[in-house]
Amino acid sequence: MRETLDALEADGVHFLGSDGPRRVAATREEALAALDDFLDVPLGDFGPFEDAMLAGDGVMAHSRLSVPLNLGLLHPLEVVERVVAEYEAGRAPLGSVEGIVRQLIGWRDWVWHLYWHLGPDYTTSSNALDARTPLPASWWSLDSTELAAELDAACLSSVLTQVGREGWAHHIPRLMVLGNHALQRGYDPAELTRWSQGAFVDGTPWVMPANVVGMSQWADGGVVATKPYASGGAYIDRMSDYCGSCRYNPKKRVGEDACPFTAGYWAFLDLVEPSIRGNHRMAQPLAGLRRLADRDQLVAHERARTHY
Known part of the structure; x- marks a missing residue:
């Protein structure tokens, strides 16, 4: 690309x-x-x-x-x-x-x-993956200094900085960078919806519930989307120029330079496997998860990760 x-x-x-x-x-x-x-x-x-x-x-x-x-x-x-x-x-x-x-x-x-x-209760009553992690304070402030201090992933830092500066990003950064990260890290979908309504200049209240709760976070368990919209760093590398200047390697899933999206993808699957193993569209990814020789090491590293 x-x-x-x-x-x-x-x-x-x-x-x-x-x-x-x-x-x-x-x-x-x-x-x-x-x-x-x-x-x-x-x-x-x-x-x-x-x-x-x-x-x-x-x-x-x-x-x-x-x-x-x-x-x-x-x-x-x-x-x-x-x-x-x-x-x-x-x-x-x-x-x-x-x-x-x-x-x-x-x-x-x-x-x-x-x-x-x-209906009006859709956002607050939908949490199929039991995602409870609060959004980082830097997402709410969108302060460029805070974001720079907390984020090394070029894609995540760039998109959040743009949202803070312009109140806008197109649909792929929203879905495959911000939404993908939030899904992998278990951010609360109702809180993410409230954030999206305030952070984006086109965040009209009727727009965000289905887009965030349903499409991005799969919090409704499949009412809007047929599977969780998660991906590793390979997708971002293929569709952007972010990875070339990033300290993380999209091909690595373990280690200090492991991409938080690549490693986060497998750690996410490990966490939610009991909830999604009946979804036929997730059969192949879950089979890949079970074949990972470094699964335990990867999961332990990602559970302890505090910097992205």
Whole structure:
């Protein structure tokens, strides 16, 4: 992924956030301008790089239209119609247009209906994995000095710093960095939901329950997602440029330089195995866990880890 992104930049492709942090739209005029901006430049690159992450560019080809959409400054169909028109005019590839349409009238609309279907007690009554660990104080303060002192993992430090600076990160850092870490470390899902609602500028209360409790933390036991969304450092290494500058090795699961995501993944499976062994989608990962020769050493190291 890093090589592909380097090649694109060499060819003159620049993502939306490559000039540094930009204001999210907070008025109707700004919302329309942001939509025009997205259609004019990043839309074509959205599809191929929707799930990629760059340490120096937290926006990339993402629109950040979730803020004006959630504020009621744009209507979802308004965005969909404009995006589809770009495809019909031959100015945008099908993959990028499909990705936007699927997010807006697929996932976003589904999450809206889930909010009403699941009811007001969904967040506080869902904790299938018995996750009780409080969020670190640094997550609540999002103070860059505190984060730098506590975190060595380049991905985790970079994403939390961006959230503190901009109140925003796109869906993969939220799910596969922040959510993945919280899942592995057993952070309380209700507290994580409250944090997400306050930390993100698009953290509208109806958005976060299904996304955090259901999708990210599997706290509802499978109502929203069919399996826990956990992964090791290999995924982050494949989809980003974080690992090259990180003191942790995504290929190592034991030792002082063991990646907290790689080691954390196996320690998480060890902890929750009794709760998920009946899930057929977890059969292969659990079989891999049972084959680990260093399982006891890995688990002991991760239970004692205090620095990430």
